[in-house]
Amino acid sequence: KAGVTQTPRYLIKTRGQQVTLSCSPISGHRSVSWYQQTPGQGLQFLFEYFSETQRNKGNFPGRFSGRQFSNSRSEMNVSTLELGDSALYLCASSLGTSGRANRKYFGPGTRLTVT
Amino acid sequence: GQSLEQPSEVTAVEGAIVQINCTYQTSGFYGLSWYQQHDGGAPTFLSYNALDGLEETGRFSSFLSRSDSYGYLLLQELQMKDSASYFCAVRGNQAGTALIFGKGTTLSVSS
Numbered sequence: 001k002a003g004v005t006q007t008p009r010y011l012i013k014t015r016g017q018q019v020t021l022s023c024s025p026i027s028g029h030r031s032v033s034w035y036q037q038t039p040g041q042g043l044q045f046l047f048e049y050f051s052e053t054q055r056n057k058g059n060f061p062g063r064f065s066g067r068q069f070s071n072s073r074s075e076m077n078v079s080t081l082e083l084g085d086s087a088l089y090l091c092a093s094s095l096g097t098s099g100r101a102n103r104k105y106f107g108p109g110t111r112l113t114v115t
Numbered sequence: 116g117q118s119l120e121q122p123s124e125v126t127a128v129e130g131a132i133v134q135i136n137c138t139y140q141t142s143g144f145y146g147l148s149w150y151q152q153h154d155g156g157a158p159t160f161l162s163y164n165a166l167d168g169l170e171e172t173g174r175f176s177s178f179l180s181r182s183d184s185y186g187y188l189l190l191q192e193l194q195m196k197d198s199a200s201y202f203c204a205v206r207g208n209q210a211g212t213a214l215i216f217g218k219g220t221t222l223s224v225s226s
Contacts, residue, residue, distance in 0.1 A: 033213065042202060042218035043158070056213040090157065097212035098145060099165065104214060106157040 004107035012113045018079040025093030032074040037088040086114045117141045119217035126223045135188045141207025147186045148204045198224045
Protein backbone atom coordinates (compact mmCIF):
# COMPACT_ATOMS: atom_id res chain seq x y z
CA LYS A 1 0.00 0.00 0.00
CA ALA A 2 1.41 3.40 -0.94
CA GLY A 3 2.19 5.78 1.89
CA VAL A 4 1.13 9.36 2.39
CA THR A 5 2.42 11.59 -0.37
CA GLN A 6 2.88 15.34 -0.28
CA THR A 7 3.59 17.74 -3.08
CA PRO A 8 5.63 19.72 -3.61
CA ARG A 9 8.47 18.58 -1.39
CA TYR A 10 10.24 21.93 -1.44
CA LEU A 11 8.94 25.40 -2.09
CA ILE A 12 10.44 28.87 -2.01
CA LYS A 13 8.08 31.84 -1.92
CA THR A 14 8.37 35.53 -1.18
CA ARG A 15 6.50 37.47 1.46
CA GLY A 16 2.97 38.36 0.50
CA GLN A 17 2.52 35.48 -1.91
CA GLN A 18 0.19 32.57 -1.32
CA VAL A 19 0.89 28.86 -1.47
CA THR A 20 -1.10 25.64 -1.81
CA LEU A 21 0.20 22.35 -0.49
CA SER A 22 -1.26 18.98 -1.38
CA CYS A 23 -1.57 15.70 0.49
CA SER A 24 -2.74 12.29 -0.69
CA PRO A 25 -3.53 9.94 2.22
CA ILE A 26 -3.13 6.20 2.36
CA SER A 27 -5.90 4.49 0.44
CA GLY A 28 -8.87 3.88 2.73
CA HIS A 29 -7.88 6.53 5.25
CA ARG A 30 -10.60 9.14 5.72
CA SER A 31 -8.89 11.40 8.23
CA VAL A 32 -6.21 13.90 7.26
CA SER A 33 -4.41 16.20 9.68
CA TRP A 34 -1.92 18.96 9.00
CA TYR A 35 0.93 20.04 11.26
CA GLN A 36 3.53 22.80 11.14
CA GLN A 37 6.97 21.87 12.41
CA THR A 38 9.62 24.43 13.28
CA PRO A 39 12.84 23.92 15.29
CA GLY A 40 12.12 23.79 19.00
CA GLN A 41 8.35 24.00 18.58
CA GLY A 42 7.53 20.42 17.83
CA LEU A 43 4.51 19.62 15.72
CA GLN A 44 1.85 22.30 15.96
CA PHE A 45 -1.62 21.26 14.95
CA LEU A 46 -3.20 23.13 12.04
CA PHE A 47 -6.36 21.27 10.95
CA GLU A 48 -8.04 17.92 10.93
CA TYR A 49 -10.46 16.72 8.27
CA PHE A 50 -12.67 13.67 8.21
CA SER A 51 -14.88 12.80 5.26
CA GLU A 52 -14.56 16.28 3.75
CA THR A 53 -15.49 18.05 7.00
CA GLN A 54 -13.11 20.12 9.06
CA ARG A 55 -13.32 18.57 12.51
CA ASN A 56 -10.81 20.75 14.32
CA LYS A 57 -8.62 23.78 13.79
CA GLY A 58 -5.51 24.79 15.70
CA ASN A 59 -4.51 28.26 16.88
CA PHE A 60 -3.36 29.66 13.59
CA PRO A 61 -4.49 32.87 11.87
CA GLY A 62 -7.16 32.87 9.20
CA ARG A 63 -4.44 33.06 6.53
CA PHE A 64 -4.16 29.30 6.98
CA SER A 65 -6.99 27.34 5.42
CA GLY A 66 -7.59 23.89 4.09
CA ARG A 67 -10.04 21.51 2.57
CA GLN A 68 -10.56 17.84 1.89
CA PHE A 69 -11.98 16.35 -1.28
CA SER A 70 -14.32 13.40 -1.74
CA ASN A 71 -11.35 11.12 -2.52
CA SER A 72 -9.84 12.12 0.89
CA ARG A 73 -7.04 14.11 -0.72
CA SER A 74 -6.43 17.36 1.10
CA GLU A 75 -4.96 20.74 0.38
CA MET A 76 -3.88 23.53 2.65
CA ASN A 77 -3.46 27.13 1.61
CA VAL A 78 -1.49 29.92 3.20
CA SER A 79 -2.18 33.42 1.96
CA THR A 80 -0.13 36.58 2.43
CA LEU A 81 2.97 34.64 3.42
CA GLU A 82 5.16 35.90 6.24
CA LEU A 83 8.77 35.05 7.04
CA GLY A 84 7.57 33.18 10.13
CA ASP A 85 5.62 30.75 7.95
CA SER A 86 8.88 29.12 6.90
CA ALA A 87 8.54 25.58 8.23
CA LEU A 88 8.08 21.92 7.42
CA TYR A 89 4.40 21.22 6.80
CA LEU A 90 3.46 17.65 7.57
CA CYS A 91 0.35 15.84 6.54
CA ALA A 92 -0.82 12.73 8.36
CA SER A 93 -3.60 10.31 7.58
CA SER A 94 -5.40 7.82 9.77
CA LEU A 95 -8.23 5.34 9.45
CA GLY A 96 -10.29 7.18 12.01
CA THR A 97 -10.11 9.65 14.83
CA SER A 98 -10.35 7.55 17.96
CA GLY A 99 -8.39 4.85 19.71
CA ARG A 100 -5.92 2.88 17.68
CA ALA A 101 -7.63 4.06 14.48
CA ASN A 102 -6.18 7.47 15.24
CA ARG A 103 -2.67 6.17 14.60
CA LYS A 104 -1.10 8.73 12.31
CA TYR A 105 0.86 7.93 9.18
CA PHE A 106 2.92 10.93 8.16
CA GLY A 107 4.00 12.07 4.75
CA PRO A 108 7.54 13.32 4.08
CA GLY A 109 6.43 16.94 4.42
CA THR A 110 6.71 20.08 2.33
CA ARG A 111 9.59 22.33 3.23
CA LEU A 112 8.39 25.91 2.74
CA THR A 113 10.88 28.76 2.75
CA VAL A 114 9.59 32.33 2.70
CA THR A 115 12.07 35.02 1.69
CA GLY B 116 -5.79 24.21 27.66
CA GLN B 117 -4.19 21.05 26.45
CA SER B 118 -0.45 20.71 27.10
CA LEU B 119 2.31 18.12 27.22
CA GLU B 120 5.68 18.38 28.93
CA GLN B 121 8.70 16.27 28.05
CA PRO B 122 12.44 16.86 28.46
CA SER B 123 14.07 18.62 25.55
CA GLU B 124 17.21 16.47 25.44
CA VAL B 125 18.46 13.14 26.71
CA THR B 126 21.87 11.56 26.13
CA ALA B 127 22.92 7.96 26.61
CA VAL B 128 25.48 5.40 25.44
CA GLU B 129 24.98 2.35 23.30
CA GLY B 130 23.57 -0.60 25.18
CA ALA B 131 22.09 1.55 27.93
CA ILE B 132 18.45 2.02 28.94
CA VAL B 133 16.79 5.42 28.73
CA GLN B 134 13.40 6.65 29.89
CA ILE B 135 11.65 9.64 28.33
CA ASN B 136 8.90 11.08 30.50
CA CYS B 137 5.76 12.87 29.42
CA THR B 138 3.23 14.65 31.59
CA TYR B 139 0.03 15.93 30.08
CA GLN B 140 -2.89 18.19 30.88
CA THR B 141 -6.11 17.68 29.04
CA SER B 142 -9.78 17.54 29.78
CA GLY B 143 -10.98 14.21 28.62
CA PHE B 144 -8.37 11.63 27.77
CA TYR B 145 -8.29 9.20 24.88
CA GLY B 146 -4.85 7.70 25.06
CA LEU B 147 -1.16 8.59 24.94
CA SER B 148 0.89 7.92 21.82
CA TRP B 149 4.60 8.03 21.05
CA TYR B 150 6.25 8.87 17.74
CA GLN B 151 9.84 8.79 16.56
CA GLN B 152 11.36 11.20 14.07
CA HIS B 153 14.84 10.95 12.62
CA ASP B 154 16.54 14.07 11.28
CA GLY B 155 15.06 14.89 7.90
CA GLY B 156 12.44 12.16 8.19
CA ALA B 157 8.74 11.89 8.89
CA PRO B 158 7.42 11.00 12.34
CA THR B 159 6.59 7.31 12.71
CA PHE B 160 4.30 5.66 15.22
CA LEU B 161 5.87 3.74 18.10
CA SER B 162 3.16 2.96 20.63
CA TYR B 163 -0.26 3.75 22.04
CA ASN B 164 -1.54 3.40 25.61
CA ALA B 165 -5.20 3.84 26.41
CA LEU B 166 -5.16 2.01 29.74
CA ASP B 167 -2.79 2.11 32.71
CA GLY B 168 0.22 -0.13 32.56
CA LEU B 169 3.09 -1.16 30.38
CA GLU B 170 2.97 -1.99 26.67
CA GLU B 171 6.03 -3.72 25.25
CA THR B 172 7.11 -3.78 21.62
CA GLY B 173 10.56 -5.26 21.21
CA ARG B 174 13.20 -2.98 22.69
CA PHE B 175 10.65 -0.22 23.27
CA SER B 176 8.05 -0.09 26.04
CA SER B 177 5.53 2.57 26.95
CA PHE B 178 3.85 3.14 30.27
CA LEU B 179 0.77 5.09 31.27
CA SER B 180 -0.65 6.24 34.59
CA ARG B 181 -3.93 8.05 34.00
CA SER B 182 -4.30 9.05 37.66
CA ASP B 183 -0.94 10.86 37.47
CA SER B 184 -1.44 12.17 33.90
CA TYR B 185 1.95 10.70 33.18
CA GLY B 186 3.56 8.32 30.80
CA TYR B 187 7.01 7.31 29.66
CA LEU B 188 8.78 5.66 26.80
CA LEU B 189 11.48 3.17 27.75
CA LEU B 190 14.17 2.31 25.23
CA GLN B 191 16.39 -0.66 26.04
CA GLU B 192 19.64 -1.90 24.51
CA LEU B 193 20.14 1.45 22.89
CA GLN B 194 21.64 1.55 19.41
CA MET B 195 23.11 4.44 17.46
CA LYS B 196 20.11 4.33 15.15
CA ASP B 197 17.86 5.24 18.09
CA SER B 198 19.28 8.77 17.96
CA ALA B 199 16.17 10.73 17.01
CA SER B 200 13.44 12.97 18.39
CA TYR B 201 10.65 11.35 20.35
CA PHE B 202 7.22 12.94 20.71
CA CYS B 203 4.40 12.10 23.05
CA ALA B 204 0.90 12.97 21.88
CA VAL B 205 -2.61 12.97 23.34
CA ARG B 206 -6.12 13.35 22.11
CA GLY B 207 -8.30 15.26 24.53
CA ASN B 208 -11.48 17.25 24.52
CA GLN B 209 -10.11 20.76 24.03
CA ALA B 210 -9.02 20.13 20.47
CA GLY B 211 -11.83 17.79 19.61
CA THR B 212 -10.49 14.70 17.95
CA ALA B 213 -7.13 16.24 17.02
CA LEU B 214 -3.90 14.60 18.14
CA ILE B 215 -1.76 17.17 19.98
CA PHE B 216 2.00 16.64 20.22
CA GLY B 217 4.58 17.64 22.78
CA LYS B 218 7.65 19.60 21.68
CA GLY B 219 9.76 16.47 21.52
CA THR B 220 12.79 14.98 23.23
CA THR B 221 16.04 14.73 21.28
CA LEU B 222 17.86 11.51 22.16
CA SER B 223 21.56 11.32 21.37
CA VAL B 224 23.17 7.89 21.61
CA SER B 225 26.96 7.74 21.64
CA SER B 226 29.35 4.80 21.35
